[in-house]
Amino acid sequence: MGDNIEAGIYNIKDALAIAQRLELDLVEISPTANPPVCKVTDYKKFLYELKKKQKEIKAKSAKIVVKEIRLGPNTDEHDFNFKLKHAIKFLEEGAKVKVEVFFKGRSIVYKDQGEIKLLQFASLLEDYGKVEKLPLLEGKRMIMIIAPKK
Numbered sequence: 001m002g003d004n005i006e007a008g009i010y011n012i013k014d015a016l017a018i019a020q021r022l023e024l025d026l027v028e029i030s031p032t033a034n035p036p037v038c039k040v041t042d043y044k045k046f047l048y049e050l051k052k053k054q055k056e057i058k059a060k061s062a063k064i065v066v067k068e069i070r071l072g073p074n075t076d077e078h079d080f081n082f083k084l085k086h087a088i089k090f091l092e093e094g095a096k097v098k099v100e101v102f103f104k105g106r107s108i109v110y111k112d113q114g115e116i117k118l119l120q121f122a123s124l125l126e127d128y129g130k131v132e133k134l135p136l137l138e139g140k141r142m143i144m145i146i147a148p149k150k
Helices: 012-021 043-060 077-092 105-124
Strands: 025-030 037-041 066-071 096-102 129-138 141-148
Touching: 012 025, 012 037, 025 043, 037 043, 066 077, 066 105, 077 096, 077 105, 077 141, 096 105, 096 129, 105 129, 105 141
Parallel strands: 066 096
Antiparallel strands: 025 037, 096 141, 129 141
């Protein structure tokens, strides 16, 4: 019921009288319980602690960062390796990597080359991450998402 009040089942009038006597508030903790659970406490202090708990929960939740790497269907080996090193660094930092092959103009006819590039990229990153979303063509872009290994 409160800090210096014996826990028990009280009717509403008695609970309000106890709260008034102690110059505190009667706060309903669980309205769906039978009977409803209330606590005699300072309402502002109660709100402060509630916000503090919510802030802690939010701070502990994992923030997912997605880094993006763009390739072309005809990206040469040096650029490919350069972008591969960046992807490795991102995965080691714990970020997801969104690898994208962008088809400009008529290069869309090389869809199979783009998919081969993405699958090659994924196979080289096997030690650092796992493919979360396989290559998928969306308009003029082919996208694949790689998540870091735990």
